[in-house]
Amino acid sequence: MNFTLHIWRQENAQAKGRFETYHVENITAECSFLEMLDILNEQLVNDRIAHPVCFDNDCREGICGMCGLYINGRPHGNDDGITTCQLHMRRFNDGDEIWIEPWRAKPFPVIRDLVVDRTAFDKIIQAGGYISTTTGGVPDANTIPIPKHIADQAMDAAACIGCGACVAACKNASAMLFVGAKVSHLNLLPQGRVEALDRVRNMVIKMDELGFGSCTNTYACEAECPKQIKRQNIARMNRQWIGQMFGRDRRK
Amino acid sequence: MNLDSKIPEGPLSEKWTNYKASQKLVNPANKRKIDIIVVGTGLAGASAAASLGALGFNVDIFCIQDSPRRAHSIAAQGGINAAKNYQNDGDSVERLFRDTIKGGDYRAREANVYRLAEVSGNIIDQCVAQGVPFARDYGGLLDNRSFGGAQVSRTFYARGQTGQQLLLGAYGALSREIARGSVHLHERREMMELVIVDGRARGIIARNLVTGALERYAAHAVVVATGGYGNVYYLSTNAMNSNGSAAWICHKKGAAFANPCYVQIHPTCIPVHGDYQSKLTLMSESLRNDGRIWVPKKKEDAEAIRAHKLKPTDIAEEDRDYYLERRYPAFGNLVPRDVASRAAKERCDAGYGVGSTGLAVYLDFADAIQRLGRDVVEQKYGNLFQMYQKIVDTDPYEEPMMIYPAVHYTMGGLWVDYELQTTIPGLFAAGEANFSDHGANRLGASALMQGLADGYFVLPYTMQNYLADQIYEGKISPDAPEFEQAEQAVRQRVNSLFDVGRHTSAPHSVDHFHKALGKIMWEYVGMARSAESLNTAMERVKELEKQFWNEVYIPGTADEFNPDLEKGYRLADYFELARLIITDAQHREESCGGHFRIEHQTEDGETLRDDENFMYVAAWEYQGYDKPETMTKEPLDYEHIKIAKRNYK
Numbered sequence: 001m002n003f004t005l006h007i008w009r010q011e012n013a014q015a016k017g018r019f020e021t022y023h024v025e026n027i028t029a030e031c032s033f034l035e036m037l038d039i040l041n042e043q044l045v046n047d048r049i050a051h052p053v054c055f056d057n058d059c060r061e062g063i064c065g066m067c068g069l070y071i072n073g074r075p076h077g078n079d080d081g082i083t084t085c086q087l088h089m090r091r092f093n094d095g096d097e098i099w100i101e102p103w104r105a106k107p108f109p110v111i112r113d114l115v116v117d118r119t120a121f122d123k124i125i126q127a128g129g130y131i132s133t134t135t136g137g138v139p140d141a142n143t144i145p146i147p148k149h150i151a152d153q154a155m156d157a158a159a160c161i162g163c164g165a166c167v168a169a170c171k172n173a174s175a176m177l178f179v180g181a182k183v184s185h186l187n188l189l190p191q192g193r194v195e196a197l198d199r200v201r202n203m204v205i206k207m208d209e210l211g212f213g214s215c216t217n218t219y220a221c222e223a224e225c226p227k228q229i230k231r232q233n234i235a236r237m238n239r240q241w242i243g244q245m246f247g248r249d250r251r252k
Numbered sequence: 253m254n255l256d257s258k259i260p261e262g263p264l265s266e267k268w269t270n271y272k273a274s275q276k277l278v279n280p281a282n283k284r285k286i287d288i289i290v291v292g293t294g295l296a297g298a299s300a301a302a303s304l305g306a307l308g309f310n311v312d313i314f315c316i317q318d319s320p321r322r323a324h325s326i327a328a329q330g331g332i333n334a335a336k337n338y339q340n341d342g343d344s345v346e347r348l349f350r351d352t353i354k355g356g357d358y359r360a361r362e363a364n365v366y367r368l369a370e371v372s373g374n375i376i377d378q379c380v381a382q383g384v385p386f387a388r389d390y391g392g393l394l395d396n397r398s399f400g401g402a403q404v405s406r407t408f409y410a411r412g413q414t415g416q417q418l419l420l421g422a423y424g425a426l427s428r429e430i431a432r433g434s435v436h437l438h439e440r441r442e443m444m445e446l447v448i449v450d451g452r453a454r455g456i457i458a459r460n461l462v463t464g465a466l467e468r469y470a471a472h473a474v475v476v477a478t479g480g481y482g483n484v485y486y487l488s489t490n491a492m493n494s495n496g497s498a499a500w501i502c503h504k505k506g507a508a509f510a511n512p513c514y515v516q517i518h519p520t521c522i523p524v525h526g527d528y529q530s531k532l533t534l535m536s537e538s539l540r541n542d543g544r545i546w547v548p549k550k551k552e553d554a555e556a557i558r559a560h561k562l563k564p565t566d567i568a569e570e571d572r573d574y575y576l577e578r579r580y581p582a583f584g585n586l587v588p589r590d591v592a593s594r595a596a597k598e599r600c601d602a603g604y605g606v607g608s609t610g611l612a613v614y615l616d617f618a619d620a621i622q623r624l625g626r627d628v629v630e631q632k633y634g635n636l637f638q639m640y641q642k643i644v645d646t647d648p649y650e651e652p653m654m655i656y657p658a659v660h661y662t663m664g665g666l667w668v669d670y671e672l673q674t675t676i677p678g679l680f681a682a683g684e685a686n687f688s689d690h691g692a693n694r695l696g697a698s699a700l701m702q703g704l705a706d707g708y709f710v711l712p713y714t715m716q717n718y719l720a721d722q723i724y725e726g727k728i729s730p731d732a733p734e735f736e737q738a739e740q741a742v743r744q745r746v747n748s749l750f751d752v753g754r755h756t757s758a759p760h761s762v763d764h765f766h767k768a769l770g771k772i773m774w775e776y777v778g779m780a781r782s783a784e785s786l787n788t789a790m791e792r793v794k795e796l797e798k799q800f801w802n803e804v805y806i807p808g809t810a811d812e813f814n815p816d817l818e819k820g821y822r823l824a825d826y827f828e829l830a831r832l833i834i835t836d837a838q839h840r841e842e843s844c845g846g847h848f849r850i851e852h853q854t855e856d857g858e859t860l861r862d863d864e865n866f867m868y869v870a871a872w873e874y875q876g877y878d879k880p881e882t883m884t885k886e887p888l889d890y891e892h893i894k895i896a897k898r899n900y901k
Contacts, residue, residue: 011812012812012813028526030525030526030645031526031528032530032643034530035528035529035530038528038530038763039528041761042761042763042764044807045759045761045805045807045816046759046760046761048759048805048807051807051808052807052815052816054813054815056318057492058317058322058324058491058492058493059322059324059326059327059491059492060491060492060530060531060533061327061531061533061534061639062639062642063326063327063413063416064317064322064324064326064327064491065321065322066317066318066322079642081638082642086639086642086643088642088643088645090645111462111813112812112813115813117318118318118319119318119319119439121319122319122320122321122427122437122439125423125424125427126427126428126430126431127431129424129427130382130383130424130425130427130428131381131382131383131424132428133378133381133382133425134303134306134425135299135302135303135306135378135425135708135709135712136374136378136708136709138377138378138380138381139377139381140377141336141376141377141379141380141386141394142336142338142393142394144380145388145391145392145393146388146392147388147392148388148389148390148392151385151386151387151388151392154383154385155385155387155410155411155417158383158385158410158417158420159411159413159416161326161416162319162321185383185385186383189383189385191380191381191382191383192383
């Protein structure tokens with residue numbers, strides 16, 4: 001298969017970006033999207049035409065959350081429940097034009113080309129996305145039974161890989177799904193309840209402070225999440241946010 | 253070289269207790285004055301930094317990714333072992349210890365492995381307290397499953413993403429310490445040099461991967477927790493950025509490197525499909541709990557499948573060869589990884605392989621789906637099945653998965669003593685980066701256990717024994733001449749890579765060379781090795797390395813975000829490391845665990861150890877570029893365990 005690629009190029013955070021057009025040929029259907037970009041880069045290096053296209057990637061099996069490209073207007077491309085590295089060229093037709101952009105969100109400034117800075121997510125976690133335990137001195141793991149359905153719900157929320165697709169998909173660049181997932185994961189568990197109200201307060205305040213937008217309930221985040229994190233997590237976070245305003249736990 | 257493993261006195265089960273009772277400690281007021289550098293934010297690095305920070309030390313932690321949460325520990329799917337005996341199936345510290353020693357083919361140090369088994373239970377307690385959502389049964393208690401090389405169910409898991417959840421636990425603990433100010437995070441930074449002052453590790457030179465700037469960091473001790481070197485094979489289950497450079501840099505500065513030839517090849521990965529392929533995806537070992545591995549019994553069936561004339565579902569039950577169940581009735585599909593990998597290779601080499609390349613075997617869930625129902629199978633392995641379907645485009649609920657072995661983990665690594673200290677005072681190594689616990693083969697679900705054991709429960713103790721004497725040193729200055737020299741050396745190394753490209757008439761990309769190196773290593777230093785194959789490998793690697801230093805072209809400059817440059821300097825290290833792997837494999841004229849020399853096998857194709865001559869750790873010492881390394885033996889004295897033939901029949 002042959003493709004025409006329109007790729008966002010930007011030397012660094014200060015430089016002005018633009019689209020550049022490239023062509024790749026003889027790509028097989030089994031080839032992954034990132035491998036297709038590898039092939040392009042090999043071409044660019046061999047022909048010394050331009051600097052290879054920079055894009056973040058690491059595990060290439062959909063779990064590290066490092067990769068993230070806006071492909072033809074969709075975060076992680078035209079398939080559900082996958083990261084960019086799990087997108088395969090069989091999802092495209094021969095001769096397709098493909099537009100490739102970085103995540104577009106103010107709290108995620110561009111570093112180079114398709115690489116963005118997502119340290120804002122780390123800062124939100126540092127504000128309370130953990131249970132305060134120090135190493136050692138904890139009870140036996142089976143001391144507190146946790147009903148299976150609660151553990152399963154916590155696991156569903158904990159599956160978030162922090163890729164940022166939810167923010168990129170949102171017209172307001174809201175991080176509610178990311179924060180809601182972490183709040184839900186921890187606050188659902190008995191171990192996390194002790195700090196539940198502080199957690200939701202501190203994480204939401206930090207999220208706002210970092211410039212993420214508000215939620216207007218369009219749920220583009222849920223539709224594009226590679227781990228299919230549910231919007232109910234946002235609702236749960238909102239309930240707890242209101243709960244913390246009155247100083248008591250409303251989670252039921 | 254003098255290798256002192258510092259094994260404490262006393263009976264095996266009391267060594268760790270005795271050590272802790274008599275070791276030196278640093279008092280709380282002095283902890284504040286001690287700086288520690290941790291390189292790597294995987295399970296070992298993040299847990300070490302979080303624990304040391306919580307104790308009161310000043311910690312600087314470094315990762316090459318944009319966030320600590322990306323470290324490759326996240327990719328571990330199946331689970332983490334612990335001797336909790338929650339299932340009442342006969343597990344104990346002693347049994348986990350024995351399984352690990354036997355799984356490692358009697359090439360690991362007894363005292364280290366016993367300690368690992370001893371603290372395994374604490375890890376689970378710690379993770380649950382952090383909110384790791386382990387799988388639970390309907391009574392709300394923790395669930396377990398089985399993994400290779402064990403006859404008990406001791407593996408704790410969080411769906412198919414146990415590594416991710418454990419790392420998020422450690423990352424949470426780390427984030428808390430960052431918020432408290434005890435740990436300073438430096439993301440997108442790569443360790444480029446180890447700085448040694450008066451014979452002690454005193455800091456690192458790091459490259460800021462965004463700006464290209466070289467930065468100096470000084471400390472009283474350095475921990476390297478940077479994972480393994482499996483990517484020397486190019487195609488592996490490791491992440492693209494996983495690399496062996498930090499460990500190799502330490503080796504070049506004097507840290508001994510142990511057992512480099514012990515490389516684990518994982519039996520259940522999605523087979524290779526094309527030349528442009530960048531990595532291999534693992535299908536968790538946990539699948540072998542319910543999946544049955546087979547190939548056709550008749551060659552003509554295998555040929556028809558390869559030619560797409562038959563489908564696996566067309567092969568009748570009696571025409572299928574469940575070769576693991578046939579060869580190893582006691583452990584069946586749950587034999588250790590090295591055994592399962594070799595068995596798959598044996599069948600494919602004999603002409604029974606499937607898939608269009610003939611280099612694949614089936615992993616079949618039809619029985620499990622019939623027995624348990626599709627829902628249960630989906631609940632247990634849903635995300636793995638989805639992952640498979642996305643990559644291969646066939647439905648594993650309908651048709652068996654195709655799998656083939658791939659490079660996965662490296663048991664070898666920096667030599668460390670009982671305190672996890674390398675041969676350089678003040679330099680510690682944790683997790684996959686060290687060699688300590690898995691001998692010649694690691695059991696499934698033990699990497700997570702070891703990473704967290706090292707970080708949560710070993711280093712926070714043993715490092716204090718070293719640091720207690722360091723309180724008199726005062727602040728270590730990054731302005732010392734040693735730092736200046738180290739920085740210059742890095743600058744020179746980076747520039748020399750660009751110089752090649754400027755002068756060559758036949759430029760090639762870094763990936764071009766890396767792929768070529770990987771092919772040589774897989775072909776000649778892979779699942780089966782011989783004196784002849786190793787000699788060929790050495791010649792070809794040297795040739796390729798020379799070509800690399802004449803023809804590699806790296807675009808751009810050193811002073812910008814430049815992934816090709818990163819790949820370039822990592823590959824330069826891989827060439828040297830590849831040569832050491834080959835040298836070690838040449839010298840070890842026996843078969844053990846992941847190291848299979850075809851000259852040394854039993855009549856039925858099993859590994860044939862030579863305990864009389866090779867029951868030791870081979871620790872290699874760097875002598876300068878392209879000079880043969882010298883090897884020192886650390887004998888393995890088994891006092892507690894009875895050495896036996898490793899038998900899974």
